[in-house]
Amino acid sequence: MAEPLLEIRGLKTHFATEDGIVQAVDGVDISIARGETLGVVGESGCGKTVTALSVLKLIAMPPGRIVAGQILYQGRDLAPLSTAEMDRIRAKDIAMVFQEPMTSLNPVYTIGEQIAEVLRRHEGLSRKAALERTIEMLRLVQIPNPDKRVHDYPHQFSGGMRQRVMIAMALSCSPKLLIADEPTTALDVTIQAQILELLQEMKSRFGMAIMLITHAMGVVAETAQRVVVMYAGKVIEEAPVEALFADPKHPYTQGLIRSIPRIDTAATRKARLEAIPGVVPSLLKPPPGCRFAARCKHAMPRCRDAVPPLLEVGGGHKVACVLYQPEMAA
Amino acid sequence: MSEPLLRVKDLTKNFKVGGGFLSRNAALVHAVDNVSFDIQPGETLGLVGESGSGKSTTGRCILRLIEPTGGEVWFEGRNVAELSAAAFRSLSRDMQIIFQDPFASLNPRMTVGAIIGEALTIHGLASSKQAYADRVAQLLETVGLQPDHMRRYPHEFSGGQRQRIGIARALAVEPKLIVCDEPVSALDVSIQAQVINLLEDLQAKFGLTYLFIAHDLSVVEHISRRVAVMYLGRIVEIASAHDLYARPLHPYTEALLSAVPVTDPKARRKRIVLQGEVPSPINPPSGCHFHTRCPIRKLPLCSTEVPRLKETASGHYVACHLRS
Amino acid sequence: MVEPQRAARQFSPWLDAWRRFRRHRLAVASAVILVAMILSILFAPLLWKVAINDIDFTARMQTPSWQHPFGTDDLGQDLLARMLYGGRISLAVGLSAMVVALTVGTIIGAVAGMSRRWVGPALMWLTDLFLSLPALPLLLLVIYLFRDALKAAFGPEGGVFVMIVVVIGGLRWMPVARLVRAQFLSLREKEFVEAARALGASKVRQVVRHILPNALGPVIVAATIDVAAAIIAESTLSFLGLGFPPDIPTWGRILYDAKDYLDIAPHWALFPGAAIFLTVLSINFIGDGLRDALDPRRVM
Numbered sequence: 001m002a003e004p005l006l007e008i009r010g011l012k013t014h015f016a017t018e019d020g021i022v023q024a025v026d027g028v029d030i031s032i033a034r035g036e037t038l039g040v041v042g043e044s045g046c047g048k049t050v051t052a053l054s055v056l057k058l059i060a061m062p063p064g065r066i067v068a069g070q071i072l073y074q075g076r077d078l079a080p081l082s083t084a085e086m087d088r089i090r091a092k093d094i095a096m097v098f099q100e101p102m103t104s105l106n107p108v109y110t111i112g113e114q115i116a117e118v119l120r121r122h123e124g125l126s127r128k129a130a131l132e133r134t135i136e137m138l139r140l141v142q143i144p145n146p147d148k149r150v151h152d153y154p155h156q157f158s159g160g161m162r163q164r165v166m167i168a169m170a171l172s173c174s175p176k177l178l179i180a181d182e183p184t185t186a187l188d189v190t191i192q193a194q195i196l197e198l199l200q201e202m203k204s205r206f207g208m209a210i211m212l213i214t215h216a217m218g219v220v221a222e223t224a225q226r227v228v229v230m231y232a233g234k235v236i237e238e239a240p241v242e243a244l245f246a247d248p249k250h251p252y253t254q255g256l257i258r259s260i261p262r263i264d265t266a267a268t269r270k271a272r273l274e275a276i277p278g279v280v281p282s283l284l285k286p287p288p289g290c291r292f293a294a295r296c297k298h299a300m301p302r303c304r305d306a307v308p309p310l311l312e313v314g315g316g317h318k319v320a321c322v323l324y325q326p327e328m329a330a
Numbered sequence: 331m332s333e334p335l336l337r338v339k340d341l342t343k344n345f346k347v348g349g350g351f352l353s354r355n356a357a358l359v360h361a362v363d364n365v366s367f368d369i370q371p372g373e374t375l376g377l378v379g380e381s382g383s384g385k386s387t388t389g390r391c392i393l394r395l396i397e398p399t400g401g402e403v404w405f406e407g408r409n410v411a412e413l414s415a416a417a418f419r420s421l422s423r424d425m426q427i428i429f430q431d432p433f434a435s436l437n438p439r440m441t442v443g444a445i446i447g448e449a450l451t452i453h454g455l456a457s458s459k460q461a462y463a464d465r466v467a468q469l470l471e472t473v474g475l476q477p478d479h480m481r482r483y484p485h486e487f488s489g490g491q492r493q494r495i496g497i498a499r500a501l502a503v504e505p506k507l508i509v510c511d512e513p514v515s516a517l518d519v520s521i522q523a524q525v526i527n528l529l530e531d532l533q534a535k536f537g538l539t540y541l542f543i544a545h546d547l548s549v550v551e552h553i554s555r556r557v558a559v560m561y562l563g564r565i566v567e568i569a570s571a572h573d574l575y576a577r578p579l580h581p582y583t584e585a586l587l588s589a590v591p592v593t594d595p596k597a598r599r600k601r602i603v604l605q606g607e608v609p610s611p612i613n614p615p616s617g618c619h620f621h622t623r624c625p626i627r628k629l630p631l632c633s634t635e636v637p638r639l640k641e642t643a644s645g646h647y648v649a650c651h652l653r654s
Numbered sequence: 655m656v657e658p659q660r661a662a663r664q665f666s667p668w669l670d671a672w673r674r675f676r677r678h679r680l681a682v683a684s685a686v687i688l689v690a691m692i693l694s695i696l697f698a699p700l701l702w703k704v705a706i707n708d709i710d711f712t713a714r715m716q717t718p719s720w721q722h723p724f725g726t727d728d729l730g731q732d733l734l735a736r737m738l739y740g741g742r743i744s745l746a747v748g749l750s751a752m753v754v755a756l757t758v759g760t761i762i763g764a765v766a767g768m769s770r771r772w773v774g775p776a777l778m779w780l781t782d783l784f785l786s787l788p789a790l791p792l793l794l795l796v797i798y799l800f801r802d803a804l805k806a807a808f809g810p811e812g813g814v815f816v817m818i819v820v821v822i823g824g825l826r827w828m829p830v831a832r833l834v835r836a837q838f839l840s841l842r843e844k845e846f847v848e849a850a851r852a853l854g855a856s857k858v859r860q861v862v863r864h865i866l867p868n869a870l871g872p873v874i875v876a877a878t879i880d881v882a883a884a885i886i887a888e889s890t891l892s893f894l895g896l897g898f899p900p901d902i903p904t905w906g907r908i909l910y911d912a913k914d915y916l917d918i919a920p921h922w923a924l925f926p927g928a929a930i931f932l933t934v935l936s937i938n939f940i941g942d943g944l945r946d947a948l949d950p951r952r953v954m
Contacts (some may be wrong), residue, residue, distance in 0.1 A: 043520060158608070159381075161607065188608070192591075194604070256519060256520055262548060262592065264597070273523040273552070275527050422852060426853075430845075434844055434846065436846055436849075439867045453854060483666060
């Protein structure tokens with residue numbers, strides 16, 4: 001099997017707060033192959049955004065800290081790199097698109113200047129060449145009249161358009177990996193469809209891998225090839241997308257899928273939604289053992305002894321649950 | 331058919347934007363444009379639309395949190411717009427609202443008990459301090475929280491719990507109609523299910539009527555009996571939830587339905603991806619608002635004449651020149 | 655059924671703010687110093703019973719000694735006693751002027767913030783007008799016009815006190831009004847205020863129960879700065895010879911008297927100058943601490 005493009009091993013990112021240390025990401029293993037779309041799914045507080053920001057070292061280093069683990073990009077560990085060395089990797093190799101296009105773009109510069117800045121910095125283009133490339137990128141992401149709009153300011157664009165600009169900026173240096181953190185959550189559903197389709201097009205054109213972070217299972221089902229499910233700072237399930245939805249193994253994944261009303265069946269079969277009781281545990285003092293045990297209807301005494309490891313159960317499907325690990329001593 | 335609990339007729343709301351103290355050229359935002367619908371007692375009407383559709387403004391106009399520019403709102407046969415201040419006060423006992431943002435909808439400097447019990451104080455519904463405390467405790471339990479939570483402050487609770495507090499606050503006056511303005515949009519998926527189930531239980535228990543406003547079609551279809559679709563201030567289609575999904579008539583509804591991601595990887599169907607952006611409500615397109623993005627439009631009809639809501643099948647109304 | 659996340663902490667927002675204030679070491683130190691000064695000003699005269707106007711030509715301009723811990727002035731009057739007395743006046747003026755500015759500013763700001771039609775812009779226009787008035791000439795004008803009338807009404811000391819408080823407070827309400835109006839404009843659109851309206855709350859109830867408590871944060875910070883500014887204003891007036899009558903030893907007045915003797919008796923000017931400096935500095939640091947503690951971004 002080819003070497004993965006990005007391999008995160010045992011990543012632990014902690015934050016020092018006035019209430020104590022928040023273990024936002026606590027031992028996470030994720031790998032992405034070249035040209036693959038990986039969906040990272042989880043609810044708020046599960047650590048998916050912090051994981052993504054850790055890859056690009058965009059976490060404020062106090063109060064955050066990468067306490068342990070390796071982030072291997074093409075075999076090279078990014079965790080100990082300096083800011084200068086990381087700068088060479090950002091945008092050129094790994095690019096990121098954020099959730100809020102309103103706040104991700106600088107309101108006092110035109111979008112042309114912002115995209116061109118990336119090109120001049122990382123590819124060393126001249127001003128004129130950068131402008132031409134910028135217009136080309138805008139055309140690629142289907143912004144109408146790109147030669148005129150390149151001189152517009154962010155507030156002159158709608159939400160969907162701004163997100164396209166962000167994507168254009170991220171792709172301008174042809175990165176090998178694009179991390180998209182909730183790229184469509186702030187957008188209307190019809191615009192979301194446009195953006196997701198655009199991402200697919202860009203992916204096939206540039207042959208890049210995408211790490212798509214979202215809390216919407218539907219988005220993941222429609223766009224991802226493989227899915228990682230996170231809960232309370234840990235990965236609890238990983239599988240190819242069809243296997244995950246056809247046969248979700250972890251009780252949290254099952255609960256999550258069952259609690260979403262399905263538009264194709266909602267109106268005909270008015271079943272009551274199966275809600276997961278309780279709330280996500282605090283990451284200040286996480287419970288010993290499986291973090292989902294308090295809300296799990298299959299919980300056993302064994303669950304609270306130790307955190308179940310993420311083990312493969314066949315076909316690339318991995319689960320971290322004692323239900324699938326009978327050999328573990330009680 | 332029995333008398334509707336709420337009847338909205340040609341409701342219109344325009345906002346002035348720009349224009350200072352002495353200037354005259356202010357632009358007009360046509361947020362709500364001649365919206366009409368009925369809600370029967372005990373039913374849930376879903377109001378769905380994207381940003382700029384005017385659905386939230388419609389909800390607030392019904393409660394007169396925003397004063398409508400035109401049109402009528404009839405509650406139990408009484409014209410809401412013509413009520414005196416005192417009569418309108420008593421109307422707030424019949425109609426209530428639940429907000430979207432669980433963080434901004436609770437006063438951070440009031441205890442949970444004070445927040446929930448404020449209605450009791452305003453309307454004099456508690457005869458004694460003990461009666462007040464008992465009622466607040468009862469409301470907390472109804473929404474799945476503990477009575478001793480009433481001494482705590484909102485910032486100590488999670489988003490889902492805060493939303494429950496907001497629901498308890500709305501229930502305090504024993505309303506007949508509750509306008510739910512995107513009540514689960516800001517919550518995590520697994521918490522959404524909890525709150526949706528709670529709303530359904532409360533409806534069954536207290537015989538409540540809901541106007542459920544949301545942009546998430548799946549949630550709306552699940553909880554509503556009938557659904558109205560709004561686009562740029564106008565209603566484009568009203569039908570039962572089942573019919574809307576099975577036989578959408580308006581091209582916007584079709585596109586909306588096909589854009590909703592489904593949690594089934596095998597169902598990766600061909601989407602109807604609409605071209606272009608949602609037009610600005612300050613300068614909406616002439617005639618049918620949707621014609622600039624419509625895949626089946628026929629000019630010049632669609633750009634000159636405003637389509638009216640017409641009944642095409644029993645209970646199924648659509649506003650489209652070509653489909654009705 | 656479900657437990658809130660932080661069950662151990664059940665602090666109200668005010669207690670939370672107090673905790674945050676405590677972490678600001680400079681502010682806490684300043685608060686301690688200020689409280690010490692206030693206490694000594696209030697209670698020390700009970701122990702130090704020397705009169706403020708005991709003229710004693712034999713003890714002129716003495717440097718600090720056991721008999722006169724702060725030294726004496728050119729008439730042999732004890733400076734410590736005069737400083738204590740003057741401190742009372744300065745603080746009283748500072749606090750009263752702050753109350754006047756706060757009250758007027760809050761009322762105007764609240765009315766302007768809640769109005770939706772012409773009242774708001776009209777009040778703000780008035781505020782801008784007052785802001786553009788030159789403070790010192792106006793002060794002089796008011797003093798010239800009303801000094802005698804007020805003296806007749808409230809007695810020589812009282813009259814001047816009222817005049818100074820009104821003048822200083824009356825020229826400092828504008829920033830408060832602007833601040834309160836800005837807070838009101840943003841708060842009245844908040845959903846919890848809308849919820850109160852939906853419940854049937856009257857406008858008064860919305861303002862008093864919902865908006866004001868949440869608007870107070872920045873206003874409290876502004877208030878502390880007002881006290882400091884008022885003390886300086888009073889000292890300036892006295893220094894210019896326009897404030898209290900010459901026999902009342904406010905700190906500014908003592909400075910005024912001492913300014914001609916700086917080379918012979920520097921201690922005379924040093925003490926009141928240091929007192930003013932210390933008071934104003936601690937108030938400003940306290941204001942800093944309060945601003946962090948009451949930061950509205952955190953609470954909302």
